[in-house]
Amino acid sequence: MYSISKNFKLLKRYLTLYTKNKLEFKFESFSTVFGVLITIFNNFIFWIALKNVGVKFQNWDYNKILLLIGFNFLFISINSIFFGFRDLEYKIISGEFDMFMVRGQNPFKLVLLERMNFLYIFLNLIFFIVCIVISQNSFKFEIINVLLAVLVSIFASLNFSLLYGMFSLLAFYFGKIFYVRELFFSIKDSKNYPMDIFPKVIYNLFVYTIPITLISTVPTKIAFGENRAGKYILISIAGFILLCTIFKLFSKKALKHYVSTGN
Template identity: 25%
Template sequence: MTGNVRAPAPPGINLALYWHLMRLRARTRLQYRASLVLAWISQGFGYAGTFASIWVILNRFGGLGGWSWPEMAFLLGFHTFAYAIGAVFTFTQFRGMDAMVREGEFDMLLVRPVNPWSFIVFSGVDLQYGSHFVLGAGLMITGAAALPLAWDAGLMLRFLASLLSAALLTGAMFTIIGAFAFVLGRSRYVFGLYFDLWELSRYPIGIYTAPLQIILFTVLPFAYMSFVPVSVMIGKPVPLLGGAAPVLALAAGPILALLAALFWRACLRRHQDIGG
């Protein structure tokens, strides 16, 4: 597809198009409100059961890796809420990338005057994360109410920036997994591996061995999804990072988003070269 030259559309037209695609997707999904609500309820019960088991463990043993229940509640709530923000725009969309590539649907996007990544993201906005937002907000409020946090303008700004960084991290990782479809032909199986490891990010990183901690801070940066930003906000020490933790809590998401964009473009160029 390298021989096809597309004239870029004016930014205003693209923004209007993406907004229209989001509205269209939302209206389509809301046509089946009962199905959507049932999905929220089923997911909500699944997550609530997991969080309840963690609460039982913490109350039985008095803590987990030096974290009390209010601290864990804030950690779990932040993790769930930030993940949902990123997943709304990327999970369903990139989970189906291998089918789009294999069936030639993605190649159709390459001859349109739109950015393929943006079109995929905004045309597939997923509303199934309602229970994630409710549970995440509820846990954060519950935890914050029992913690000595001074919610001044500085802390609120850090909280919002940390949420955005963690959401970008989620979106970036799903983008990277989706890009594998360009070179491997299949990428869906990688999502299973991703979620097996993603479970580790729900807990304080300090409970893991040193080699696994290093991996979660570097190769698989799950530590920045909740542990690092929450630790900084509530004043708990961060192993390995030390004084760099406050900066990395905000910078991890944008950095990985940039790396994901470069990886996406590199894989896309290879796909175009193979396709001719």
């Protein structure tokens, strides 16, 4: 209970600092809002362009695609929490990581909080909710299916972010890993499309290894009542527990390789 209270106070402190910063530098807030709007615009332009050239995905109408887009924005929102991992190697190489080595605090938690864009997270989450509401007007979802779909997508997004974080920890051993990591994790872009258009082998590969399929395709089908959620919830939660355990062990070993530039 004390740990939860301590983490909440820490989060509140960073949120307060973030709010003050955004109020002082208003153009940054505008840039964040503009960036989200551009992402939304690009998504719709892409699908409208596909429609105009006659491209269709089997068993995927535009209500499903809208919800698929929504789950992708939920992923962006969750993945943005872990944005600090992207710059981890630069903090290690420059020695800036020293300032996160605070007694009684997990340095990786501080790295994430320092880079967290709360407004960006919130805006993407809002658009996800908007997509659900619009889809609901055309197709009356069963609320339990939507809740289960959201649960699968949340854990799949967390699992992907943890894998990204673990790969980032290799910077403690090899230094510059940015380009290799970004090349490897560029496969995340496939979540923007219905993954069941791929052969069954690839579809299952991205269920049981890197959970791309579970981020948007499977949750959309669960929400529409086409897939049972039970198996996918078990896979997602089991994967989350396993990855959290591995990350905790790996992060402790990685920290031992850090050479401080200070004391």
